[in-house]
Amino acid sequence: MKISSINYLVRQGLKSIWTNRMMSFASFCIMLVSLLMVGISVLAAVNLNRIIGGIEDMSEVVVQITDNIPDSDIDELKSRIQMLANVNTVEFYSKENAWKEMMDDMTEEEQELFQYADDNPLPDTFRITVVDIQKMNETTTQIETLDNVESTKSPTDFADVLISIRRILLVISGAIIIALIVVCLIIISNTTRASVFARRKEINIMKYVGATNGFIRIPFFIEGMIVGILAAAGALVLTKFAYEGVYNIFNDDFKRWNILCVRNLYSFKSMFWQVAAAYAAAGALIGAVGTSISTGKHLKV
Amino acid sequence: MVEFKDVSVTYSSGVDALNKVNLKINDGDFAFVVGPSGAGKSTLIKLVLKEIDATSGDVIVNGFDLKKLRRRKIPALRRTIGVVFQDFRLIPTMTVYENVAFVLRVIDAPAKYIRSRVPYVINLVGLSKKAKSYPTELSGGEQQRVALARALVNDPKLIIADEPTGNIDPELSYEIVELLKGINECGTTILMVTHEHDLVRYFGGRIININQGNIAFDEVIGGSNEDQQH
Numbered sequence: 001m002k003i004s005s006i007n008y009l010v011r012q013g014l015k016s017i018w019t020n021r022m023m024s025f026a027s028f029c030i031m032l033v034s035l036l037m038v039g040i041s042v043l044a045a046v047n048l049n050r051i052i053g054g055i056e057d058m059s060e061v062v063v064q065i066t067d068n069i070p071d072s073d074i075d076e077l078k079s080r081i082q083m084l085a086n087v088n089t090v091e092f093y094s095k096e097n098a099w100k101e102m103m104d105d106m107t108e109e110e111q112e113l114f115q116y117a118d119d120n121p122l123p124d125t126f127r128i129t130v131v132d133i134q135k136m137n138e139t140t141t142q143i144e145t146l147d148n149v150e151s152t153k154s155p156t157d158f159a160d161v162l163i164s165i166r167r168i169l170l171v172i173s174g175a176i177i178i179a180l181i182v183v184c185l186i187i188i189s190n191t192t193r194a195s196v197f198a199r200r201k202e203i204n205i206m207k208y209v210g211a212t213n214g215f216i217r218i219p220f221f222i223e224g225m226i227v228g229i230l231a232a233a234g235a236l237v238l239t240k241f242a243y244e245g246v247y248n249i250f251n252d253d254f255k256r257w258n259i260l261c262v263r264n265l266y267s268f269k270s271m272f273w274q275v276a277a278a279y280a281a282a283g284a285l286i287g288a289v290g291t292s293i294s295t296g297k298h299l300k301v
Numbered sequence: 302m303v304e305f306k307d308v309s310v311t312y313s314s315g316v317d318a319l320n321k322v323n324l325k326i327n328d329g330d331f332a333f334v335v336g337p338s339g340a341g342k343s344t345l346i347k348l349v350l351k352e353i354d355a356t357s358g359d360v361i362v363n364g365f366d367l368k369k370l371r372r373r374k375i376p377a378l379r380r381t382i383g384v385v386f387q388d389f390r391l392i393p394t395m396t397v398y399e400n401v402a403f404v405l406r407v408i409d410a411p412a413k414y415i416r417s418r419v420p421y422v423i424n425l426v427g428l429s430k431k432a433k434s435y436p437t438e439l440s441g442g443e444q445q446r447v448a449l450a451r452a453l454v455n456d457p458k459l460i461i462a463d464e465p466t467g468n469i470d471p472e473l474s475y476e477i478v479e480l481l482k483g484i485n486e487c488g489t490t491i492l493m494v495t496h497e498h499d500l501v502r503y504f505g506g507r508i509i510n511i512n513q514g515n516i517a518f519d520e521v522i523g524g525s526n527e528d529q530q531h
Contacts, residue, residue: 004412019394205390208350209451210379211407 009215013222016199023198024227027191031231031286032238034184035279038177039239043275045173047265052166056133059159061140063126064150074124077148081126086139088129098122123150133159188286192224193294203299213299220291228287232279239275243268302328303349303459303492308358310344310514318344320514321358326492328458331485333501334494336511342494345511346463349492350382351375363458380408383452383489387464389444391436391451397423398432401450408455422454423447426480442473449480453489460484462493466500478504 017024063081065074074092081090099120103111128143130136140154196203206216250265268275305324311317319341326332334342347353348360351367360367363381370378391400402419410418423432426446436444445465452460462481466474478493478500485491495501501508505524510517 002409002411005406005409008406016394201390202392202394205392206403206407208379208384208390209404209407209455210376210382212376215407 009218010222012219013226016219017223017226020198023191023194024223026194027188027224027227027287028231028234030187030191031184031228031283032234034180034187034286035231035235035283036238038180038184038282039235039275039279040242041173041177041180042278043239043243043271045169045177048169048173049166050266052162052169056159056162057129059129059133059136059155059162061128061130061136061143061152061154063128063143063152064123065125066148066150067123069148073148077146078126080146081128081143084139084142086130086132086135088131091127093125093127095120095122095124098125134163184286185290188290189293192220192287192291196220196291196294203295207299216299217292217295220295221288224287224289224291225284226287228283228285229280230283231287232276232283235283236276236279239279240268240272302326302361302363302490304359304361305348306359306361308348308355308360310341310348310353311356317514319348319355322514322516324509324516324519326490328490329485329488330507331482331491332493332507332509333504334492334509334511335496335498335501336517340511341514342511343463346461346492346494349459349461350384351378380455381458383455383457383460385445385448385452385460385462385465387467389436389441389448389468391444391447393436396433396435397428397439397447397450400436400447401454404451404455418454422450425453426450441469442476445469445473445477446480449477449484453484457489459490459492462491464494464496466495466497471497471499474500475503 065077078090078092081087099122102122103114106114128139130139136154136159137156140152140156143149144152203216247265247268303324303326305322308319308322308324309317310319322341322345334345336342344353348355348367349362351362351370355368362378365374365378365381367378392403395403398419401423402415405415405418420429420432423429426449428443428446428450431439431443436447439447445468449465452462460481465477465481469477474497481491481493482504503525505522505526507519507521509519
């Protein structure tokens with residue numbers, strides 16, 4: 001195909017957006033709302049996932065070390081634990097440290113009670129974070145078999161809860177997003193079908209003068225793509241305002257949320273290009289594919 | 302050249318539209334196709350354009366054996382045929398110039414050729430002054446002349462005119478047929494379907510009369526315009 005023809009087809013596509021502006025506007029609005037719904041659902045899912053991830057990272061296995069063993073044995077134990085597959089970090093926490101932390105958490109009256117304790121009853125510990133919380137149970141069992149391990153404490157029940165929450169969330173958000181995408185595709189292909197139907201005469205004439213299907217489709221394709229990209233731009237702007245509104249609520253009161261182990265949400269800035277690219281790609285794709293599907297029906301003359 | 306060999310068409314509703322039709326239209330012919338409504342005239346044209354396929358028999362158009370022609374190749378066939386419809390079928394959002402140029406763009410003609418060919422053809426049908434008008438701003442006769450220019454611009458071997466005078470004033474009908482005759486004299490084969498017997502009697506030539514799916518009459522008659530000249 002010659003460059004002049006491509007030029008012509010692109011101009012035809014642009015022109016028909018204007019000639020059929022009511023239809024283009026309808027497609028634009030529907031695509032905008034659809035993209036917005038899917039986009040916000042995805043962002044919510046991504047952030048919830050991050051929050052749960054944050055909670056998971058904070059769950060540690062506490063390993064109590066047998067009392068009064070030489071430092072060399074402690075080092076050996078540490079390196080053995082580190083060699084286990086699922087172990088992420090191992091931190092030594094001395095009994096003095098633990099004592100101090102415990103005292104800090106107490107009220108003054110309680111502190112007085114312990115002031116005269118002549119010996120520190122707390123053990124030395126390792127605090128271990130794991131790579132995969134689902135295997136926490138397994139890892140804990142492995143650690144218990146090692147020498148010089150007095151006992152272990154791990155929030156495995158809590159881990160199970162987190163795992164199932166995450167799983168449920170994944171299924172629900174996945175289902176919602178898939179349902180939204182299906183609904184969007186149906187609505188969009190119907191809208192474009194209406195706009196194609198309005199121009200079926202034109203398509204019919206093209207067929208009679210020997211236009212190939214590709215030639216007939218390209219202007220529709222370009223039209224759909226441009227409307228899709230415009231809708232994506234609109235959705236991006238709206239998402240930015242909506243997202244930053246929610247983000248600010250969480251961020252202003254960050255301390256309160258922090259107690260619940262909620263990590264910082266992703267800032268919109270940090271995701272801007274990914275979100276913009278995803279919207280543009282989705283808009284262009286839905287627009288182009290939607291129009292192509294609906295032109296197909298009218299091409300069989 | 303158009304050739305029908307034992308062509309029958311039966312629609313899915315069970316209606317026999319054509320019944321073992323044999324017909325040959327040579328290059329350079331001008332033929333009128335006449336006959337009552339429902340006789341099979343439209344079916345004939347649909348077959349030539351491969352809008353429908355023959356139930357049995359062979360249709361050969363401009364060297365294409367339509368039975369063997371793949372869907373993908375239909376545009377190639379249609380590029381050798383110009384079509385003029387009763388209802389003009391111009392694209393309302395395009396000017397006269399664009400409507401005509403459109404055909405050349407479809408076949409990927411060079412821009413330079415389009416710029417010289419389109420004004421030439423528009424001039425040929427006498428609409429140079431209306432090149433920038435939109436179809437809705439033209440009379441029926443003028444619209445049909447645009448349609449004729451569109452059918453002609455591609456320099457097709459065959460022009461099919463399906464009741465080209467059906468929607469325009471009778472006195473302008475003669476003008477349209479005169480134009481078709483002129484095109485025919487330059488070597489283009491013309492197949493014109495019509496209801497108007499006055500027109501046929503006036504111009505004469507080859508008359509193909511279709512009745513109930515059969516060819517009832519296929520002969521060359523002298524036109525009354527020629528009688529007047531003699």
